Amino acid sequence: MAAVAFDTLKFARTVREKAKLSPEQAEGLADAMAEALQGDLVTKADLRAELADTRSEIVRWVAGLIGFQTLAVIGAVVALDRALH
Template identity: 40%
Template structure:
């Protein structure tokens, strides 16, 4: 999970310097810190994406193998039908 540091003191001080009352500045800093903490828990990381890509690659490989087997069976069946028709004619 990604770790992002939010400096509430610096944020509150910046608001105070801009003329925001101290109590409001501190409350806004705390509220923003809480929001960021909740939202960052669901943040996807590069490792998460790499893992999902690897799973997709495995699935694609498995599907490719099944498709090759099915197509090979269909070709063998078709050749058998053609051979049978050639014998009959």
């Protein structure tokens, strides 16, 4: 996960000056913003890695499905051959 640089002190000062909030309110808001920004962010590299994992899982699932279908068809052909002879 990636972290975003967030200057809580600068944010708190700006909010105090421009929004006329108390220091406690400004600091609380700055802390809440920092938590929200640094929560569950992902980078493009994180997304690419997860996408590659998902693709490989899909390929494995499809290959298994094809193998199962092949066995089912072979079993049906063998059963039909035995039934006809």
